[in-house]
Amino acid sequence: MPSPASSRIDGRTTRWAGQRERRRREFVEAALRAIAHHGPGLPIERIAEEAGVARTRLYKHFADASDIHRAIASRVVELLNAELAPLWNLHGSPREMIAAAIDTHTRFLSERRHLYLYLGMYALSQRDPDGDAVNDVKTTIGQHLTRLFEYYLTTFGLRTLVAQPVAFGLVGMVDATVARWLDEPSELRRDELVGLLSRWVWAILDDTLRSGGVELDPDAGLSAPDLPFP
Template structure:
């Protein structure tokens, strides 16, 4: 057989193996996500392998080590979180309506995926570039998107847009930290009561920024729907 034909055959086989390996990695990650949701944030690689229907040693034929497994799970989790929260950037109505919808969506997502979120944070101890990095990536993406929204409205009111970023990230920190603590210890607060309280706090942050510039906005009156361009998430660009 000519050398070129042999080389082409080898390259084709290598490409097929690479494709099969990537497909199996995706299957294992989806199995890991199911295991985390069902069994909690302390799920082991043994449990992940069990969910995938393979021996634990099979995982390591497709991943370098446990850190590689956690890193790949984290990346997929960030993709899912960003996709789930994407509708928040198409909100319309009054400030009160938009804030209420955004806060409630965030609370519901964390409530339904608390094991996954805790898993990401927990594994930062053994793999600093997976856990906290993944959680922070989600917060950063939300903060960056909110910054674009705030900049638009501040500019529309003729106000200083430099406050948009700190205001956006203060809102993200408030909602994320408060919700995480509420899920751990509700303290007798029902979902609707907690969401309404958190929405009021968020509005007060924004209202303060507006009043500082001499602008008063009725939170119950609709705002014009802007056409905005948001930054790509890190999982898309990286």
């Protein structure tokens, strides 16, 4: 049976751990505000300034600068995955699903550009129990689309070997095109860009299906599989 003294020590330890975790979250949220305002390449001093503390104060709650960046990147992944949730529940016709996915992605890049760039600069390097790297959001989307394409290719009796290169090729095309559009604004509106990209994506998917002898009506309803979150 634990003594009263050890119980008090355990209680203080638990409270300190909870307070430390709360302060870490507060510092991370301050960092997100600073990134949104100043851009992804901000120094640690700017994060401390946004949090209203000295830089040395941050290091009482984080092991080092890498620990700070990992905590921020983890939070960014949480936020971006939440915003990209519609990508995991696509439904409707092929044309509708493509347009919805691209609209979600382009809106997210437009509104969270600095956070997305930050994630690219400080990519997570944590490992899951199986030893696979935790990849950035682009890779997560590519993996999800790969499984989606594998499902449909199997349904249509086609080989699934092309699923991954097609999925990642489309993600790369859309991401690079939108990133360039954001870096060099033009008179092209976002909805017009979404329309262009949607047509290009369908052209690639249609060619992939036709090469296997499948002709799919892009405006006909298509049942979506219940795939788990990546």
